[in-house]
């Protein structure tokens with residue numbers, strides 16, 4: 345299981361120290377919120393760029409923004425691996441094109457109420473599908489186990505259509521919820537509060553892996 349800690353629960357006044365604590369992870373998950381697509385504002389390109397300069401890990405950037413087309417270029421750093429947009433946001437097709445033009449891997453996310461059916465036309469262009477296991481907007485919420493049906497469905501579609509996107513889950517991931525994710529076929533899990541509220545974030549990452 346690949347683990348991507350979300351820094352949303354980190355201490356932003358001591359960000360570099362927090363980043364050192366998660367050096368053993370596979371990616372860093374950056375939750376970008378515009379206060380419109382979700383009812384919260386997190387951070388934008390400036391802080392993301394600073395993070396990209398001090399961390400050696402690849403960046404998994406989750407854009408919870410209404411207009412990804414406007415923002416995509418501003419999150420292309422040398423270590424941006426994935427730029428994930430939401431199917432519920434504007435201009436999905438053009439945004440996917442723009443991410444590809446920037447030579448970044450394409451991620452597509454769906455909120456809990458959105459069906460896998462809605463993203464099928466875009467799956468051939470995806471390197472990653474992010475299944476939200478909480479309503480996007482805040483860290484520290486409870487895991488929605490019924491989202492595992494979507495993971496199982498995606499594993500089936502990926503096989504049938506001979507595609508190779510990764511399946512990622514995000515929200516409420518902990519030592520209590522990681523097993524069902526693995527059994528359902530998840531490749532990569534985002535964990536925010538479980539990692540940063542743990543007395544030793546490195547142990548938390550290890551236990552998830």
Ligand SMILES: O=C(CO)[C@@H](O)[C@H](O)COP(=O)(O)O
Pocket residue numbers: 350352353373375406408478479480481482483484485514515516517534535536537538
């Ligand atoms: O995208 C989001 C929330 O919108 C997530 O990445 C959360 O920030 C994960 O936090 P935890 O649920 O693990 O605390």
Ligand SMILES: [Co+2]
Pocket residue numbers: 350373374375406514534
């Ligand atoms: Co996220």
